Amino acid sequence: MxxxxxxxxxxxxxxxxxxxxxxxxxxxxxxxxxxxxxxxxxxxxxxxxxxxxxxxxxxxxxxxxxxxxxxxxxxxxxxxxxxxxxxxxxxxxxxxxxxxxxxxxxxxxxxxxxxxxxxxxxxxxxxxxxxxxxxxxxxxxxxxxxxxxSTPMAFDDYVESIGSVQLVVDMLVGALQRLLLYPEQGFTTRQVVPVPVAEAYARLCGEGFTSRLVADDS
Incomplete structure (x- = not known):
């Protein structure tokens, strides 16, 4: 749940x-x-x-x-x-x-x-x-x-297609973390992350949606 x-x-x-x-x-x-x-x-x-x-x-x-x-x-x-x-x-x-x-x-x-x-x-x-x-x-x-x-799809439809809300949210969190980390490592251009998105990311990490996170060596 x-x-x-x-x-x-x-x-x-x-x-x-x-x-x-x-x-x-x-x-x-x-x-x-x-x-x-x-x-x-x-x-x-x-x-x-x-x-x-x-x-x-x-x-x-x-x-x-x-x-x-x-x-x-x-x-x-x-x-x-x-x-x-x-x-x-x-x-x-x-x-x-x-x-x-x-x-x-x-x-x-x-x-x-x-x-x-x-x-x-x-x-x-x-x-x-x-x-x-x-x-x-x-x-x-x-x-x-x-x-x-990408394939046009609503969030709830994508969750249903994958069959695991935990996995999908973990992937969303992992993708956001990489957007935050990778510019400093020279892998990507910097993307402006709005404050509400950053706050949502932090809350989801706190709720344990962390299986797709990578180690932050910075």
């Missing part, structure tokens, strides 16, 4: 993590690997809407995806996109990245090697990873326009 206050606090974090960008055509889309095949499905839908001519799916495997996606996140994403009608000629696979920074830097290198001209990137991620992905891409890929996207 979760208290009404914690639910409201989690909703604040959910809303903050999304960039609320207006979608527009871009040079390429990056589908960031994870356990969520919905990222591949949303990327495929955006391709069919004419939002980009080329897709890069990026991601190796992790402890949470090894059984579900044994051939690697990017490979499974590509397979799902092809099932949905995306032509194989429109998809590149980057199979080595193990974190968001590598997703961006390895995809950038792959596109340069392919001779693709990139002035804008449609960055497709899980809903609660939009802002961190944006902050990472802004740091590692300066000079290109970044447009963030």
């Amino acid at each position: 979760i208290s009404e206050q914690s639910w409201a606090d989690a909703q604040l974090l959910w809303d903050f993590h999304q960039m609320h960008h207006e979608l527009r055509p871009c040079s390429v889309a990056l589908g960031l690997g994870s356990h969520d095949l919905g990222v591949a499905e949303t990327t495929a839908e955006l391709y069919k809407r004419g939002m980009m001519p080329l897709i890069v799916f990026t991601g190796a495997t992790s402890a949470t995806t090894r059984e579900q996606m044994p051939r690697g996140e990017a490979v499974h994403y590509r397979e799902r996109a092809l099932e949905l009608g995306v032509p194989s000629s429109a998809v590149l696979v980057e199979p080595k990245a193990r974190n968001t920074g590598e997703n961006i830097s390895f995809s950038k290198a792959l596109l340069e090697e392919a001779g693709a001209e990139v002035s804008s990137v449609l960055l497709v991620s899980k809903p609660y990873e939009e802002r961190r992905a944006y902050a990472t891409a802004s740091k590692l890929w300066p000079g290109v326009e970044i447009v963030s996207a």
